[in-house]
Amino acid sequence: MSKRHIIVKHNNADTFQIVPGNNESVTTLSLDPLDLNKMLKSHIYDDLRTLGFTPENTAYDLLHIALAIYTADQTVSRQTNGFQGWSRYLTVYFPVNDKALWDSVKEMLENYIGFLSGDKWAFEFRQNETIRTFQHQLVRNPENYTKVSLLSGGLDSFIGAVDLLSDNEKPYFISHYKTGTESSTQVKIYNALETKFGKGSFKGHKFYVQPNQQNILAEKENSSRARSLLFICLGLTCANCLGDTIEMILPENGLISLNIPLTKTRLSSHSTRTTHPYFVDGLNKIISTLGIRNKITNPYRFKTKGEMMVECKDVAFLMTHDHETISCSHPENSRYAGMPPGLNCGYCVPCIIRQAAENRAGNIKTTYAIGDIRRTPPSQRNRKGSDYRAFKLALQNLTTITKPHSLALQINRSGQIPYNSEAELLEYVSVYKRGMDEVKLFLDS
Template sequence: MSRDSSEEPSDVQRHLQEVMRVTKINDLLRLFISLFLFEICISNIRSRTATGREDYGYSYQFADGRMVHISDQLSLRNALLTHCDRLSNKFLPYLKESLNQRSIVSAVSHLSDGVVRVMLKNDVTVRKARVKTKSNYLNVIVGTKSKPSLRSQFSPSEDAIRIILDGDKRNVTFDFDCFESALGHTLHSLTKDWLEIAFAVYISDICVRRNPDLSRRLHILIPVRHLGTWSKVTTQLERTVSILARDNVRIHFVKKRGKCDPISLLESSPNENECVCLLSGGLDSAAGAAFILEKGLKPLFVSYSPGGILTTIQTGLLAGLAQEKDTTLRRLTVPWQARRTGAYGLVKQKDSLLYQHLRSFFYLSLATAAAVESRCSDVYICENGPTAINPLIAESHVNTRTVHPLFLDYYQTLVRSIFAIPITIRNPFLYKTKGQLSRYLVNRKLTSLIPLTNSCFYYYGIKPYAQQHFDIKDYAGKHDGDCLPCIIRRVSLHYANVPDGYDDYLTDVFNLFDSPVFRTLPDRSLQTLVRIADLLRFAQYLSNLHPHELITHFPDLFPYAQGIDYDKLTEMYRRYSKEILDCFRSKSSQELRHVFGAVLNPDVSHVSV
């Protein structure tokens, strides 16, 4: 595109022109070589994401697993630039000499000589240094093998946690009895390996503390029966786990004593119309259970629970569904417990923005094990689209990837590699909002199931919280009302025209200023206001911005995974934003409308960036 000759050059152009006047050709060549080498290094490091390693090619990243602190990235990038500058100085004479040659053969010869003498010699030195400093660090040890006996192969941390699955010293309770009782046969030894690995990964997530910058290493030693099988998929397993929790994951396998069943015993034709479906006790899983039964499938519902109120919620929901459908439903509940005190007691990490992000790996692994042993080819994990993709709605949030399409894609590939069975992981609600799932239940006259479900983050602490701050004894509800899942639940029920009195919430976020905790817990109330502001601003962006602009502001809105329909995703996000804005505009008090008037005023359509 031509520029008018009368147009004055910009300040940037004038600066570049001045730099070019004073810069010598040698400096330009040296700069070119240095930056060229730097880009090759970054490209090489970035390509290693295929093995689950971090990507230092971006200023920040969550895309492929480990969260890397920006200071670490800048340190490496600066070190690389310095190293490339040194190489550039050494290589420059060879480049200049090649430019003086009259024949191409001679020029290439000089360049090749420089590559061999400068680049390859350096590469050999780096590789030797890497081999010399390699260490098999461990901070999680599964089993009772002593640290001194491990030091010939590994470098166990002094504060490495122990996960002891069996024997007199065991500090967790996780047995195969519930599986074998529900399925009517003994589990295959490869399935036992799979369950123990998934459980060890989950317990590691709970107990290994994060650094102040939220980074963390999970380097786990796990004994397995089928060592050959697991050694082949180690990289796939590490990558799949790291995607969920953004951790630096390394898993080391050693041989475990015990019977190894022939892999051929798992090979058989899948049972028609049978499937495995996860049942968490949430509203989405209730809709998913109804959806699967409507399709005429015969599901085995799988739940996990450490006991307490969650088991009660799941049991009540399934009983209610069975009553509505006038049928008997099969269910497998997998309990587990961890010992917190005594020798090898397991202590939960302190509250963190990234907490229990590997729960879904364990949860989905239970369903997969049931599917393998039941000869079912389909595993259903039902979650609405916005929650499944769960994009960052603001910088103050850290999103989970519980049912993220990329995670499910990697997970399915991993499972098929291990068991050589064409199991498919399905989320039928990827393009649906929670409001649509609520309406699905209402339209099928299953509204009675809604009060039996739970959406709250803090359901386990509702009773003492209600008594302490609301003076309500023996509170029978399950929702605090002001966590993000509770807010989204209220939005969805509003969309489905479910009456207000049909559900329970300690805090009415639409009348937040009248809530007892607004004065008694000002910090919590401020967090709730920020949460509402972030959600409304996000909804307004979704409503007003073009899809190309959305990608710029929220790149994780449109994940790259197999089979994704981006047009359907865009439509789903539009519906989601409309549900949020319509609900808040309809239900908010005058005080709340005053605070968020710029968004809650229907006439406002401008989004400031």
């Protein structure tokens, strides 16, 4: 495993540099929007200005750190630089507006980002020599938005949006896209919500942020573990601009959040930790230490995806549009099956959980590229069937685990569960068991 140094610069006037040691390399990552050789494609700065959002220095730094981590994650190849083709060693040199403040969260940041991406991260903060000047709007939240919520285009975030609007909240939805499929899906959902609840009932914005893998200094990396950090920090930045205590909603069902490895061999690349309670709890600790008062909340952490559907505040509206959402890990792959791109594949972990939820709600209306995985299970030799087979093995193994404390050990396999009482821990155990029961009911039906 080689060590990669990532020098982050906000502008080309920054002359900071280091001399790498043996088996080490250096990449300079420019976040300057005027730099023609930058490794990041985005209009994020123009978007924030257009929206009237002016982040405070700490929130501004946090967003830049998320941009840098996401870009490094996508432009440093695991195959070339990682231990056994996976875990990388990355040291990031980052200019901030308050070095002492960021040094106070250095260890936490290294721990939780490492947990998220499966890499070893080290952060070396340095004082930003450029004094940032800015001027806030006289009124930060003139339209009185009450919550910020992430709206990815997936089924869970759509349910989250419907529930907020049905509860007479006035949400500000934040979306992130990097493909045409994601963008078009989000547009469909925004249009449906506007038709149902009215144009003035909410506001939303779609941010395009994508590392430039065509840059001569970039390496192509297909995994994108750090994308969730960027998405969350986009929402958090906007929430902070609207008000110091505006809550940021992260809508995700409890089973996928826990994302317990289905087999013993799926602890690394297969075990994503996008919304894992340990990671979300860690981010809340970091932002609190930084003095940011906004909080990240997942109100569905104790609900299965099926329960989210049947308990939605407007089930009739949900059932009219649920099939338009995309929950798939790789929706572009449907073209390989001779079908239009942008379909849920039907065979990845999120798609299997999605079909189990639709089955629980009474009707599978979504068109899946693979068809019905129950009637035509993938061949044992087909790689597409690996998640299907893993679920089958996991469900079989669960029949031998009946005691709550044994299940508690099981859910801690993907990460330590933060809890304040035994009752809260048992809630996590219960949602895992109920979620897996939903999948079993679907696969056996």
